[in-house]
Amino acid sequence: MRDTAKPMRQQVRLRGRSYVAFVFAPVVPIVGWLEEIDATLASSPGFFVGKPVVLDLSGVDLSRSAIAHLVGSLVARNIRVLGIEGVEADRLEPSMPPLLSGGRSCVITRTEPLEKREAKPKVNSLLLETPVRSGQSIIFTEGDVTVLGSVGSGAEIVAGGSIHVYGTLRGRAMAGVNGNSAARIYCQKIEAELLAIDGYYQTAEEIDASLRNRPAQAWLQGEIMRITPLN
Amino acid sequence: MAKVLVVTSGKGGVGKTTSTAALGAALAQRGESVAVVDFDVGLRNLDLVMGAERRVVFDLINVVQGVAKLQQALIRDKRVENLWLLPASQTRDKDALTDEGVGRVIADLRTRFDWVLCDSPAGIERGATLAMRYADEAVIVTNPEVSSVRDSDRIIGMLDSKTVKAEKGERITKHVLITRYDPVRAAKGEMLGIDDILEILAIPLLGIIPESQDVLRASNVGSPVTLNDAASAPARAYFDAARRLTGEQIAMLVPTERRGFMNRLLGRRAA
Numbered sequence: 038m039r040d041t042a043k044p045m046r047q048q049v050r051l052r053g054r055s056y057v058a059f060v061f062a063p064v065v066p067i068v069g070w071l072e073e074i075d076a077t078l079a080s081s082p083g084f085f086v087g088k089p090v091v092l093d094l095s096g097v098d099l100s101r102s103a104i105a106h107l108v109g110s111l112v113a114r115n116i117r118v119l120g121i122e123g124v125e126a127d128r129l130e131p132s133m134p135p136l137l138s139g140g141r142s143c144v145i146t147r148t149e150p151l152e153k154r155e156a157k158p159k160v161n162s163l164l165l166e167t168p169v170r171s172g173q174s175i176i177f178t179e180g181d182v183t184v185l186g187s188v189g190s191g192a193e194i195v196a197g198g199s200i201h202v203y204g205t206l207r208g209r210a211m212a213g214v215n216g217n218s219a220a221r222i223y224c225q226k227i228e229a230e231l232l233a234i235d236g237y238y239q240t241a242e243e244i245d246a247s248l249r250n251r252p253a254q255a256w257l258q259g260e261i262m263r264i265t266p267l268n
Numbered sequence: 269m270a271k272v273l274v275v276t277s278g279k280g281g282v283g284k285t286t287s288t289a290a291l292g293a294a295l296a297q298r299g300e301s302v303a304v305v306d307f308d309v310g311l312r313n314l315d316l317v318m319g320a321e322r323r324v325v326f327d328l329i330n331v332v333q334g335v336a337k338l339q340q341a342l343i344r345d346k347r348v349e350n351l352w353l354l355p356a357s358q359t360r361d362k363d364a365l366t367d368e369g370v371g372r373v374i375a376d377l378r379t380r381f382d383w384v385l386c387d388s389p390a391g392i393e394r395g396a397t398l399a400m401r402y403a404d405e406a407v408i409v410t411n412p413e414v415s416s417v418r419d420s421d422r423i424i425g426m427l428d429s430k431t432v433k434a435e436k437g438e439r440i441t442k443h444v445l446i447t448r449y450d451p452v453r454a455a456k457g458e459m460l461g462i463d464d465i466l467e468i469l470a471i472p473l474l475g476i477i478p479e480s481q482d483v484l485r486a487s488n489v490g491s492p493v494t495l496n497d498a499a500s501a502p503a504r505a506y507f508d509a510a511r512r513l514t515g516e517q518i519a520m521l522v523p524t525e526r527r528g529f530m531n532r533l534l535g536r537r538a539a
Contacts, residue, residue: 168470170425171418172392187470189421190414205467 095123278419319490475509
């Protein structure tokens with residue numbers, strides 16, 4: 038038995054769905070603004086791929102042809118414009134993206150591609166597991182320097198942050214060279230030729246003889262370098 | 269497997285050449301085949317200390333430049349048959365040494381000897397850097413005084429960065445040999461003590477050679493002190509150092525004040 042069914046009219050069900058769209062708000066000159074877009078694309082290619090983009094023209098006064106050119110320029114960069122807002126309807130051609138209204142602002146969290154580039158942890162300390170010998174120069178302006186051993190007479194350590202010497206400091210130690218006056222110098226035995234923090238220095242002659250051969254630290258108190266025993 | 273050992277110091281006049289000759293002769297007397305190589309091109313001395321200055325025909329520069337073969341330039345010692353000298357050229361300077369040429373000569377020496385002892389010139393320039401370039405081990409000769417110790421510290425830094433071994437990420441074995449140690453002056457505090465030196469340099473001690481007229485006397489007759497008077501205090505210290513180089517464990521004798529005093533008395537009479 039054949040059951041012939043009469044095609045029934047399917048009811049259209051309308052559902053709502055919301056997406057977060059990037060809002061592009063061009064500013065004059067448009068050429069300069071496009072260069073900014075290019076720079077963003079260069080640092081994270083494909084950042085706008087598959088993302089809805091809305092063009093907010095409220096900040097500029099563009100003619101119909103200028104709007105057409107702008108949309109074309111974005112298409113040329115593989116950016117598809119979902120809709121346009123902030124402009125009168127009569128300035129848009131039928132072939133252009135539709136005029137939107139009622140958008141609400143929200144915070145956009147930047148996802149994957151750009152974050153991965155920034156995820157690299159910044160190295161801010163340098164560890165040396167061998168003594169620093171006479172004539173060697175260790176320069177590390179990014180942060181602290183730690184030496185497991187002695188720093189020989191005629192050697193020098195230059196650090197952006199603090200300097201820690203687990204041994205005898207006989208050479209020169211220059212901490213906080215980037216203007217970090219909070220940097221300090223620590224050593225197990227002080228016989229330094231010169232200590233400097235943020236440009237303020239003392240030579241061996243000026244270091245109190247009673248401190249010699251003892252664990253000590255040096256820090257800045259205003260413009261005065263203080264050197265005190267560590268225990 | 270041959271060991272290439274550089275005898276170096278940074279500072280001049282501390283006893284590199286004397287120590288090269290004495291250690292070379294001591295090792296050779298223990299049955300090892302030894303070549304001592306003079307890298308002090310232009311200011312050669314090792315031939316004099318070895319008593320071979322009148323038999324030099326070809327030299328290190330000739331071999332480095334390919335003018336002579338290695339076997340033509342090597343001079344056999346007359347007293348110990350497995351001890352050989354490769355002299356430096358006196359008429360040239362250090363610029364005649366090339367990295368590649370020195371590498372070739374050292375590689376060739378490795379195939380012929382148990383020990384290759386390179387006598388480094390003073391300084392930190394080309395001669396000194398090429399003398400240490402291909403070494404496996406280093407003996408850093410130091411006098412008990414601050415300038416010598418600081419220069420030694422500098423040289424240790426270079427050994428850890430400018431040698432082929434260091435560039436490959438390996439560690440060159442380093443020993444400090446303290447020479448011209450005068451116990452009388454050390455006791456008076458006029459010299460750095462052994463502990464102070466070792467604390468500053470932070471490398472193992474190979475030996476302590478007492479200040480002695482025996483060393484000067486041996487040099488003057490063109491003989492390593494370990495051949496000239498094997499019973500003398502410096503010779504005994506060098507023999508112990510040579511045994512430590514071969515891996516033996518021997519108790520370290522710090523020259524005593526009394527013996528130092530005797531040496532000074534005897535030294536004055538004999539000079």
